[in-house]
Structures are given as C-alpha cells and as structure tokens.
Amino acid sequence: MPKTDRLFRLLHLIRGLTPPVTAARLAASMEVSERTIYRDIDALRAAGARIEGEAGLGYTMTEDPALPPQTFSQLEIEALVLGLSEVQQRGDTGLADAAADALVKIIATLSERQQRQAAHAINMVHRMHDPSVPPVDMSVLREAAWAEEAVDIVYVDRQMRESARRIFPLGISYLEHTVMVLAWCCLREDFRMFIAAHIRSATRTRQSFRPRRVPLLRDYIARLEARAPYTGPIKPVD
Structure with a gap:
C-alpha cells in the first residue's frame, strides 16, 4: 500500500476506534508492524495532526487537519446519525460500509461536546427482519x-x-x-x-x-x- 494511502487509512482508524487505541491494534488492523505505526504517527504529527499518547498507552486524535471543523445543531446530529444508520441497515455491503465510514468522518469534525451527542443519539434504526440482499452486485x-x-x-x-x-x-x-x-x-x-x-x-x-x-x-x-x-x-x- 502506498504511504499516502496508508496514512489516510491510519487517520481513519484513529478517528473511528474507541480511544485510546494502541499501536498493536492499529498494526493488526492495517497488517503492518508496530514500528511502521510509530513512524506513520510521527509523520501525521509532523503534518499537523494533534495525536495525543505514546507507545504502550495508546493514541487519541484531538485535532484532525484533514477535516474542516463542522457545526451542527443537536437535531441535525440526530438526523445525520439516523439517516446514515438507515443506509447501513438498507444498503448493500458497499453502501453500508460507505455510510459507516462517512459517519466516522463527520463525527471526527465535531467538537467534543457534539461528539458526545452523536455517541448518545436518541434516534435509532432497528428492523425486526433484515432486508433481502439482492443477488446482483x-x-x-x-x-x-x-x-x-x-x-x-x-x-x-x-x-x-x-x-x-x-x-x-x-x-x-x-x-x-x-x-x-x-x-x-x-x-x-x-x-x-x-x-x-x-x-x-x-x-x-x-x-x-x-x-x-x-x-x-x-x-x-x-x-x-x-x-x-x-x-x-x-x-x-x-
């Protein structure tokens, strides 16, 4: 995997996994060595990402230069979580994965207070029966x-x-x-x-x-x- 793609993937994982996320977990997810994770985190920090933590303790993203800050009302956050959750329920595998990734990226742009609101959204999607999956790609x-x-x-x-x-x-x-x-x-x-x-x-x-x-x-x-x-x-x- 090219280094640029690997760094974007690493950013996405640090955004989405429950912090603090250890280098061992990141290395396993990306199928690289922990030493590579340490080097890549140094590269992200040099590029402006504020990643707190260190080897043995885990890492937390406090500021992400790849995404501009966003401001949403609590109701707008609820609507985003609900809508993307619906896509994850109804969409095929590719569409469902894209909705999950989009939600992670959106939440990463929010303030700490708004991230808590998203994590504890009161609107949710639940279906008693899973929708049928079309046989076609x-x-x-x-x-x-x-x-x-x-x-x-x-x-x-x-x-x-x-x-x-x-x-x-x-x-x-x-x-x-x-x-x-x-x-x-x-x-x-x-x-x-x-x-x-x-x-x-x-x-x-x-x-x-x-x-x-x-x-x-x-x-x-x-x-x-x-x-x-x-x-x-x-x-x-x-």
Missing part, C-alpha cells in the same frame, strides 16, 4: 449510472420468465420492502423498474448514453409523479 449498477454506461442484465420477471436486457441505469430506489432499479430498457424502448432481487447478473458495457441520463431521469420522475398516488412501475417488466 449493486456496485456494478451504481458505477454504470455514475459513468452513464449501458448494462447488460439477465432478469427474471414476476412470471419467472428469464430474459436478457440492455438497460440504461438511471437510479436506484429503496422502497419499504424492496430495491428497484430505474432504467431505460433498450429492448422495450421505454422506462422500466427492475426489482433488484430479480436481476441474476449485471455486466457493464462500453456503450455510453451520456449525456442522456439526466433528461431521461427527469422525464421518468415526471411521468411517475403524474401517476401519483400510484407507486408501482410505469409498466410491468415484460
């Missing part, structure tokens, strides 16, 4: 939507009929009990909502649909809103 669909690149999918509809489709992924919608992929279906030449749990495979192509994603998504949302209060797909996937 959702990162493929996310990254294709970001890149405005077509995706070839194998899809099983409600009648258990399997078909191959090329779609333009426009967005991902997290409904109460399922995850839907909003897309333009090249086979039907129309908008469709695909149930993520019914997508058996997804493969990115090199076909770009840039810059069509934004106007397509805008038209799709407008059509959905025109059909309100009906919340089902514009048309069944066929």
Whole structure:
C-alpha cells in the first residue's frame, strides 16, 4: 500500500476506534508492524495532526487537519446519525460500509461536546427482519449510472420468465420492502423498474448514453409523479 494511502487509512482508524487505541491494534488492523505505526504517527504529527499518547498507552486524535471543523445543531446530529444508520441497515455491503465510514468522518469534525451527542443519539434504526440482499452486485449498477454506461442484465420477471436486457441505469430506489432499479430498457424502448432481487447478473458495457441520463431521469420522475398516488412501475417488466 502506498504511504499516502496508508496514512489516510491510519487517520481513519484513529478517528473511528474507541480511544485510546494502541499501536498493536492499529498494526493488526492495517497488517503492518508496530514500528511502521510509530513512524506513520510521527509523520501525521509532523503534518499537523494533534495525536495525543505514546507507545504502550495508546493514541487519541484531538485535532484532525484533514477535516474542516463542522457545526451542527443537536437535531441535525440526530438526523445525520439516523439517516446514515438507515443506509447501513438498507444498503448493500458497499453502501453500508460507505455510510459507516462517512459517519466516522463527520463525527471526527465535531467538537467534543457534539461528539458526545452523536455517541448518545436518541434516534435509532432497528428492523425486526433484515432486508433481502439482492443477488446482483449493486456496485456494478451504481458505477454504470455514475459513468452513464449501458448494462447488460439477465432478469427474471414476476412470471419467472428469464430474459436478457440492455438497460440504461438511471437510479436506484429503496422502497419499504424492496430495491428497484430505474432504467431505460433498450429492448422495450421505454422506462422500466427492475426489482433488484430479480436481476441474476449485471455486466457493464462500453456503450455510453451520456449525456442522456439526466433528461431521461427527469422525464421518468415526471411521468411517475403524474401517476401519483400510484407507486408501482410505469409498466410491468415484460
């Protein structure tokens, strides 16, 4: 791992682990020697990070130069904790991990008083049943939507009929009990909502649909809103 990446990783661990965090724990998490941890902490201190502690006692981050200070009201802190906790509950592994990392970074920018408020937030997310995890790698669909690149999918509809489709992924919608992929279906030449749990495979192509994603998504949302209060797909996937 390049030294710069290692230092960012070390900062993230010191922010997120319960202080004081020992060099042994940091070394085990990063799969490096304790001597490397000591050198890297010296490098972070030289760069302006205020890290208290020493070998044998553990380390605590008191000021982080990598993140600007933030000011939130207590209600805003509650909203951030609640929202990111919901993503951790509902999202796929990649999205859930990103939400956890984002919360650690946000909390690291808060004052000591606000960090205590975040640690003891009264709003929380709990589900009696874990949401179903789509069999498809959702990162493929996310990254294709970001890149405005077509995706070839194998899809099983409600009648258990399997078909191959090329779609333009426009967005991902997290409904109460399922995850839907909003897309333009090249086979039907129309908008469709695909149930993520019914997508058996997804493969990115090199076909770009840039810059069509934004106007397509805008038209799709407008059509959905025109059909309100009906919340089902514009048309069944066929």
